[in-house]
Each structure stands twice: as C-alpha cells, then as structure tokens.
Amino acid sequence: MSLRGASADALAALTTELESVLSGAGSSASTVGDELFSVAATLRSEGALRRFATDGSIPAEAKAGLVQQVFAGKVDGGTLGVLTKAVSSRWTAARDLADTLEHLGAVAVVRSAGQDGGRLSDELFAFAQVVKANPELRDALSDPARSIQDKSSLLHGLLDGKALPATVTLAVQSLSGTHRTVGAALNEYQKIAAEVHGQGVATVRVARDLSDAERGRLEQALSTQYGRPVHLNLVVDPSVLGGIRVEIGDDVIDGTVSSRLDDARRRLVG
Numbered sequence: 001m002s003l004r005g006a007s008a009d010a011l012a013a014l015t016t017e018l019e020s021v022l023s024g025a026g027s028s029a030s031t032v033g034d035e036l037f038s039v040a041a042t043l044r045s046e047g048a049l050r051r052f053a054t055d056g057s058i059p060a061e062a063k064a065g066l067v068q069q070v071f072a073g074k075v076d077g078g079t080l081g082v083l084t085k086a087v088s089s090r091w092t093a094a095r096d097l098a099d100t101l102e103h104l105g106a107v108a109v110v111r112s113a114g115q116d117g118g119r120l121s122d123e124l125f126a127f128a129q130v131v132k133a134n135p136e137l138r139d140a141l142s143d144p145a146r147s148i149q150d151k152s153s154l155l156h157g158l159l160d161g162k163a164l165p166a167t168v169t170l171a172v173q174s175l176s177g178t179h180r181t182v183g184a185a186l187n188e189y190q191k192i193a194a195e196v197h198g199q200g201v202a203t204v205r206v207a208r209d210l211s212d213a214e215r216g217r218l219e220q221a222l223s224t225q226y227g228r229p230v231h232l233n234l235v236v237d238p239s240v241l242g243g244i245r246v247e248i249g250d251d252v253i254d255g256t257v258s259s260r261l262d263d264a265r266r267r268l269v270g
Contacts, residue, residue, distance in 0.1 A: 003092065003099075006089070007091050008092075011103070013089065015107070018032075018082055018104050018107060021081060021082060022111050027076050027079070028076070028112070029108045030112035030169070031079070032076055033105045033111075033112060034109075034169065035076055035105075036079060036083075036104050036105030036108060037102060039083055040098040040099075040105065041098075043097060044098045044178075052066065053066075053067070053087040054091045054096075066087075067080070067083055068084065082104065083101070086100065086101060106189050107192060107196055109169050110166065110170075113193075117193060117196065118231065120167055120193050121201075121233075123167040124170060124171075124189055124190040124193065125190055127167070141155075141175065142182065148175055152175060155168070155171050159171060173185070194231050197231075198229060200230045201231050201248065202230050202231070202232055202246050202248040203246070203248075204233065204234050204246050205237045205244065206235070206236060206237070206240065206245075207236070207238055207241055208236060215232060218244075219231075222246070226248065244256065
C-alpha cells in the first residue's frame with residue numbers, strides 16, 4: 001500500500017496496533033477483518049462522518065468519542081481499538097483513512113488463515129486467473145446492474161467448500177469497487193498475504209508444469225537472490241515454447257525460447 005506523509009506514519013502505527021490486537025486473546029482475526037471492511041465501507045458512504053474523522057482541526061479526543069458512540073457494541077473491542085487509534089491519527093488525504101482500514105482488514109483476514117497462508121496465496125492467484133480467463137464470469141462480477149449481494153452469492157456458489165474461508169472473504173471483498181477491477185483487488189490481496197508472511201511474489205511462466213523438485217530449486221534460487229522467501233505463482237503458457245520467464249516486483253528474468261527467437265528475428269531484420 002502506497003501512502004504519503006502523515007498517512008504513511010498512521011499506517012505504520014495502525015499496523016503495529018492491529019498486530020497487538022490479533023496476538024492477544026479475545027479478538028478473532030476473521031471477525032476483526034470483516035468489521036474493518038464494514039467500517040471502511042461506512043466511512044466511504046457517510047461523507048459527514050468521514051470528514052469529521054479526518055479533520056485535523058478537531059481534537060483527537062472528540063473524534064475518538066464520536067467513534068465510540070457510533071460503533072461501541074457493534075464491533076469487536078479489538079476492532080474498536082484500531083478504529084479509535086485511526087481517527088486519532090493525522091491523514092494526508094481524507095480517503096486514506098478508509099483505504100487504510102480496508103488494507104488492515106485484508107491483513108487480519110490473511111492472519112485468520114494461520115498456517116494455510118501459502119494455500120491462501122495460491123487460491124487467490126488461481127481464482128484471479130479463472131476470472132481473467134473467463135469473460136462471462138468477469139462481466140458478471142463487473143456488471144453495475146447486478147447487486148453486490150447477487151455477485152457475492154455467485155462467488156459463494158463457486159468457492160464455498162472448495163477454498164479457505166479467508167479466500168472466500170477476500171474474493172467477496174474484491175467486489176467492493178475500491179480497486180480498478182476484481183482481478184486487481186485479488187492481486188493486491190495476494191501481495192498482502194505474501195507481505196504478512198515476509199515473502200516476495202514471483203510469477204513464473206513455463207511451457208509445462210514444474211515438478212515439486214523443480215519448483216523447490218527455483219524457489220530456493222530466487223529466495224537466495226532476493227534475500228527472503230519467495231512464493232511462486234506458476235502459469236503454464238505453451239506460447240513460451242520452453243525455458244521460464246520470472247516476474248518479481250519490477251524485475252523480469254526472461255529465459256524463454258520464444259524470447260530468444262524474437263531476439264534472433266530482430267537481429268536478422270536489423
């Protein structure tokens with residue numbers, strides 16, 4: 001998540017606050033995540049509340065008091081603690097508050113997956129690929145004439161019993177419209193999942209599926225090169241012909257046969 005100035009400082013402080021809430025007893029990560037998503041949506045829809053909560057001229061105590069009145073008894077104590085600290089912080093732009101709460105909601109949902117963090121990342125990536133490859137599904141999820149409830153029911157029908165509860169929650173949250181597309185939201189959530197577990201994310205394109213041993217060697221090589229664990233998103237793409245193409249952050253390592261053939265063609269033409 002990219003924020004500037006005071007908003008970046010607030011995000012850092014709130015991330016620490018969330019970690020404290022989730023590491024303590026009494027607050028479920030999945031509940032906190034769901035509630036932070038809901039609060040973010042409320043702030044986006046209620047302009048007066050959003051402006052009050054982000055107005056730097058209003059004392060922090062007054063903003064915290066209003067939040068307590070509006071949300072006390074409606075959300076978990078841990079969620080309320082994060083929200084109270086959020087409205088007491090300074091923000092570079094008013095929209096940053098809701099964006100940050102949604103981001104923290106995603107972090108909490110990722111935490112709720114526990115030791116299944118790797119599976120969660122794989123499921124988010126796989127579902128993003130399904131949406132990308134299926135125009136009818138993509139259109140159904142982006143159709144403004146269909147209600148969010150209708151789209152959510154569609155996702156539950158596709159994913160319930162087949163994916164982790166955290167995956168389903170994040171897939172449904174991708175419908176909120178705060179990202180450019182559902183696919184963009186799913187990609188962002190996968191990045192968050194990797195960051196929570198201290199990983200990088202590498203998209204690997206190959207002509208054929210890799211064996212477990214080959215995946216292991218590639219993961220180890222990339223982890224050594226980048227100085228931290230790297231999670232692989234494997235895309236089988238026959239157009240690469242052979243070799244591999246690795247995209248990690250802004251880096252591209254292209255060792256595919258198709259790229260070498262293209263280079264050869266350019267040299268011949270030149």
